[in-house]
Amino acid sequence: MLxxxxxxxxLIPMTWLSKNTMMWINPTIHxxxxxLMSLSYLNKLDITNxxxxxxxxxxxxxxxxxxxxxxxxxxxxxxxxxHLSKETEIRKKTYxxxxxxxxxxxxxxxxxxxxxxxxxLFEATLIPTLIIITxxxxxxxxxxxGLYFLFYTLAGSLPLLIALIYLQNSLGSMNFLLFxxxxxxxxxxxxxxxxxxxxxxxxxxxxxMYGLHLWLPKAHVEAPIAGSMVLAAILLKLGxxxxxxxxxxxxxxxxxxxxxxxxxxxxxxxxxxxxxxRQTDLKSLIAYSSVSHMAxxxxxxxxxxxxxxxGATALMIAHGLTSSLLxxxxxxxxxxxxxxxxxxxxxxxxxxxxxxxxxxxxxxTNLALPPTINLVGELFIILSTFSWSNFTIILTxxxxxxxxxxxxxxxxxxxxxxxxxxxxxxxxxxxxxxxLMALHIIPLLLLTLNxxxxxxxxx
Amino acid sequence: xFRRVLRTGLGQSLLIRGLGTRSGNSSxxxxxxxxxxxxxxxxxxxxxxxxxxxxxxxxxxxxxxxxIVGGGVVGLSVAYWLKKLEKRRDAIRVLVVERDQxxxxxxxxxxxxxxxxxxxxxxxxxxxxxxxxxxxxxNEHLAVVDAPPLDLQFNPSGYLLLASEEGxxxxxxxxxxxxxxxxxxxxxSPEQLQKKFPWINTEGVALASYGLxxxxxxxxxxxxxxxxxxxxxxxxxxxxxxxxxxxxxSNRMRTSSGEEVNxxxxxxxxxxxxxxxxxxxxxxxIVINAAGAWSGQVAELAGIGKGxxxxxxxxxxxxxxxxxxxxxxxxxxxxxxxTPLVTDTNGVYFRREGLGNNYVGGRSPTxxxxxxxxDLEVDHDFFQNKVWPHLAQRVPAFEGLxxxxxxxxxxxxxxxxxxxxxxxxxxxVNMYFATGFSGHGLQHALGVGxxxxxxxxxxxxxxxxxxxxxxxxxxxxxxxxxxxxx
Numbered sequence: 001m002l003x004x005x006x007x008x009x010x011l012i013p014m015t016w017l018s019k020n021t022m023m024w025i026n027p028t029i030h031x032x033x034x035x036l037m038s039l040s041y042l043n044k045l046d047i048t049n050x051x052x053x054x055x056x057x058x059x060x061x062x063x064x065x066x067x068x069x070x071x072x073x074x075x076x077x078x079x080x081x082x083h084l085s086k087e088t089e090i091r092k093k094t095y096x097x098x099x100x101x102x103x104x105x106x107x108x109x110x111x112x113x114x115x116x117x118x119x120x121l122f123e124a125t126l127i128p129t130l131i132i133i134t135x136x137x138x139x140x141x142x143x144x145x146g147l148y149f150l151f152y153t154l155a156g157s158l159p160l161l162i163a164l165i166y167l168q169n170s171l172g173s174m175n176f177l178l179f180x181x182x183x184x185x186x187x188x189x190x191x192x193x194x195x196x197x198x199x200x201x202x203x204x205x206x207x208x209m210y211g212l213h214l215w216l217p218k219a220h221v222e223a224p225i226a227g228s229m230v231l232a233a234i235l236l237k238l239g240x241x242x243x244x245x246x247x248x249x250x251x252x253x254x255x256x257x258x259x260x261x262x263x264x265x266x267x268x269x270x271x272x273x274x275x276x277x278r279q280t281d282l283k284s285l286i287a288y289s290s291v292s293h294m295a296x297x298x299x300x301x302x303x304x305x306x307x308x309x310x311g312a313t314a315l316m317i318a319h320g321l322t323s324s325l326l327x328x329x330x331x332x333x334x335x336x337x338x339x340x341x342x343x344x345x346x347x348x349x350x351x352x353x354x355x356x357x358x359x360x361x362x363x364x365t366n367l368a369l370p371p372t373i374n375l376v377g378e379l380f381i382i383l384s385t386f387s388w389s390n391f392t393i394i395l396t397x398x399x400x401x402x403x404x405x406x407x408x409x410x411x412x413x414x415x416x417x418x419x420x421x422x423x424x425x426x427x428x429x430x431x432x433x434x435x436l437m438a439l440h441i442i443p444l445l446l447l448t449l450n451x452x453x454x455x456x457x458x459x
Numbered sequence: 460x461f462r463r464v465l466r467t468g469l470g471q472s473l474l475i476r477g478l479g480t481r482s483g484n485s486s487x488x489x490x491x492x493x494x495x496x497x498x499x500x501x502x503x504x505x506x507x508x509x510x511x512x513x514x515x516x517x518x519x520x521x522x523x524x525x526x527i528v529g530g531g532v533v534g535l536s537v538a539y540w541l542k543k544l545e546k547r548r549d550a551i552r553v554l555v556v557e558r559d560q561x562x563x564x565x566x567x568x569x570x571x572x573x574x575x576x577x578x579x580x581x582x583x584x585x586x587x588x589x590x591x592x593x594x595x596x597x598n599e600h601l602a603v604v605d606a607p608p609l610d611l612q613f614n615p616s617g618y619l620l621l622a623s624e625e626g627x628x629x630x631x632x633x634x635x636x637x638x639x640x641x642x643x644x645x646x647x648s649p650e651q652l653q654k655k656f657p658w659i660n661t662e663g664v665a666l667a668s669y670g671l672x673x674x675x676x677x678x679x680x681x682x683x684x685x686x687x688x689x690x691x692x693x694x695x696x697x698x699x700x701x702x703x704x705x706x707x708x709s710n711r712m713r714t715s716s717g718e719e720v721n722x723x724x725x726x727x728x729x730x731x732x733x734x735x736x737x738x739x740x741x742x743x744x745i746v747i748n749a750a751g752a753w754s755g756q757v758a759e760l761a762g763i764g765k766g767x768x769x770x771x772x773x774x775x776x777x778x779x780x781x782x783x784x785x786x787x788x789x790x791x792x793x794x795x796x797x798t799p800l801v802t803d804t805n806g807v808y809f810r811r812e813g814l815g816n817n818y819v820g821g822r823s824p825t826x827x828x829x830x831x832x833x834d835l836e837v838d839h840d841f842f843q844n845k846v847w848p849h850l851a852q853r854v855p856a857f858e859g860l861x862x863x864x865x866x867x868x869x870x871x872x873x874x875x876x877x878x879x880x881x882x883x884x885x886x887x888v889n890m891y892f893a894t895g896f897s898g899h900g901l902q903h904a905l906g907v908g909x910x911x912x913x914x915x916x917x918x919x920x921x922x923x924x925x926x927x928x929x930x931x932x933x934x935x936x937x938x939x940x941x942x943x944x945x
Contacts, residue, residue, distance in 0.1 A: 421883045
């Protein structure tokens with residue numbers, strides 16, 4: 001653990017003390033090394049749990065998310081290079097430091113052993129993200145986006161704080177390792193229902209669940225590219241991870257308390273997929289597709305079967321990489337045409353063929369093509385929801401169909417067709433952009449060969 | 460340091476105003492402060508405009524996909540067709556920037572308002588046919604919920620073009636071409652002319668062409684208001700401001716023949732507010748130049764024409780403002796209600812105005828007598844010396860006319876070949892032109908709007924092929940001369 005945390009903390013002085021010519025190269029390379037270190041040391045599947053210290057531990061649920069976090073930082077720094085090129089040096093360094101701070105809080109969040117520490121760091125991740133969205137976003141709407149983001153999450157988290165403190169008082173310790181041994185059954189009183197809702201709401205908002213998802217399209221669309229990437233890839237998964245942990249304490253109320261949320265998510269995933277079909281703004285389309293995929297994760301976590309937990313973990317990792325990749329692709333379009341409207345950037349296959357390869361691969365993974373891990377996740381979830389209730393197969397099947405429809409719609413609108421006249425002078429793809437896409441897609445495709453490392457705790 | 464951060468924080472180049480004077484105190488009193496805070500709280504509600512630092516209602520948005528420079532009938536027509544032809548609702552964000560919201564010097568409001576199909580270039584005939592079809596069904600096209608229907612006051616009286624001996628052959632071939640395109644024009648000999656219009660003096664006239672259908676004049680101001688209303692209801696943002704700067708990025712590329720060319724693209728437009736130094740940088744993907752008489756200046760701002768003369772970079776947009784006078788007179792013995800818009804062999808024209816024996820008319824001056832376009836002052840001597848004698852000769856009743864009023868307006872005159880410039884610029888890839896119509900912009904506006912929208916959305920012209928009107932003809936020296944300029 002120390003060999004990940006200390007280098008991450010030291011990335012900040014390294015950024016500030018770098019020469020201006022090395023300012024981008026240093027953090028990128030060093031964060032890539034940290035990511036490689038996290039790969040090799042955090043993936044011991046024969047051990048159920050690795051204790052790094054008294055306060056930090058990792059288990060097969062945590063380690064894929066942790067690796068995703070550390071992997072994403074060099075990618076975020078690479079992606080931000082272009083749009084920050086016109087800022088002053090101090091601003092650039094501030095931006096990179098914010099990303100690194102976010103990374104540190106996320107590493108600590110995912111490896112925290114105490115639920116209260118997890119909560120504190122969960123809230124702490126909000127602050128750098130908020131600063132990134134409101135200061136470096138592109139349009140005036142970013143102020144509103146930041147406000148929605150902050151207040152939606154806070155409104156859910158404050159009840160969670162009270163619930164956690166109550167649970168700490170009644171249980172004595174909120175250590176994750178003790179949760180499976182908890183004999184304390186939640187009997188069905190009104191106050192216990194409120195406790196259940198207080199525990200669940202923050203994570204539902206973060207995931208986001210369909211009725212509480214309004215902050216997500218705003219935040220994703222207005223955030224700069226690094227903000228969108230980290231939001232889509234990691235911050236949404238915080239909700240899933242937290243829900244998986246806390247649901248061990250909420251037995252047996254979850255059996256019936258979860259019904260409204262399951263229904264809302266099942267319906268919501270079809271709704272948001274359908275909204276994607278009518279979107280004209282590329283980033284907005286990808287944001288709504290995130291809501292749709294996360295709705296599947298919510299259903300899986302709430303029905304609490306071994307297969308569904310495996311599917312949820314797998315889908316979280318797969319969706320993290322895919323969504324982040326799609327946002328990078330959308331950003332490369334935006335940097336060239338200065339517009340997010342899909343209509344204005346058509347026919348790119350003719351002008352940028354290698355970029356269209358990345359588009360095709362990312363679209364194929366987004367629509368859960370076999371044998372990618374997206375399919376593994378979705379399949380496990382669909383199978384477990386089918387066994388939970390036969391009727392859900394209609395809804396999940398419909399969702400898979402509509403997902404395929406809107407993904408192909410996005411692919412064909414941006415890649416095929418006759419390029420409009422003003423596409424004729426877009427700059428060709430930079431090597432940086434190509435390597436960014438490759439670094440997203442290579443883990444995604446390699447995991448196809450060995451998906452058991454991302455199947456989580458219950459494998 | 461804090462003040463510097465405040466001044467430069469939260470936004471790329473938003474000017475901060477009203478944050479307090481240098482000494483740190485706000486200049487408002489108690490009530491002012493309370494209302495400011497109330498406004499801020501109200502702006503947090505969903506649905507309200509969210510100006511967190513200061514009032515930005517008058518500024519254009521920070522980002523727009525298409526920026527149309529010029530809010531006259533051509534600019535609004537492009538906006539209308541862009542919104543009409545987009546395949547999904549709200550697919551494309553359009554901003555129309557108009558410098559003068561009263562339209563006091565815009566060619567649209569000052570136009571005589573005629574529409575005719577009698578042109579010598581086939582595309583012009585097609586454009587006019589398209590426009591008249593639109594105008595006849597205007598209340599289906601421009602209907603807005605709860606708004607009264609538009610009354611364009613279209614007078615379908617036709618155009619009468621008179622030709623002398625020299626021009627008769629050209630007139631006949633033009634009419635043949637117009638008939639092929641679908642216009643209904645008839646040719647008349649001087650005897651037929653005398654019989655149909657007894658008030659005309661047919662001396663010197665060898666042949667006349669008379670438009671039987673779809674020609675006449677209408678009220679351009681109501682078309683403009685109708686378009687404004689409709690376009691706002693479709694979601695186009697209209698703002699007041701003057702475009703002062705285009706920020707471009709350039710790219711050296713190689714053509715297929717191996718030569719190096721510098722392709723530029725505009726990614727930001729600076730829109731300056733009236734009577735202040737405040738400007739708003741609007742990030743945009745496409746700019747449409749529909750600035751009418753001032754299109755040449757807008758093109759120069761964008762850097763078109765900056766290069767060695769004779770090259771494509773050095774080819775300027777040859778559109779300049781030309782002042783034209785229009786006179787209105789009263790003549791009780793003048794021609795009756797059936798009078799078409801008569802164009803004489805020497806360029807003098809007149810038409811009936813209203814039902815009280817009033818007429819409007821004028822004449823295009825020759826190259827030597829071109830008036831100075833700096834202002835819109837009317838030269839009455841021009842009427843006395845150059846217009847009246849010819850009017851009186853052609854229509855003897857006009858000897859006893861009394862001039863009631865006069866005004867002047869600009870033609871966005873294309874000095875190259877007096878025909879419009881439509882379509883993208885070859886080197887500045889995201890600037891589209893819709894200008895240079897030299898006096899027939901109003902009648903072609905709707906067709907041109909559709910053509911530009913199709914070019915933008917589909918990449919090629921679909922309904923009417925305006926490829927002879929592309930910018931590249933200025934460099935390739937291919938003139939598309941329009942002979943029937945009034």
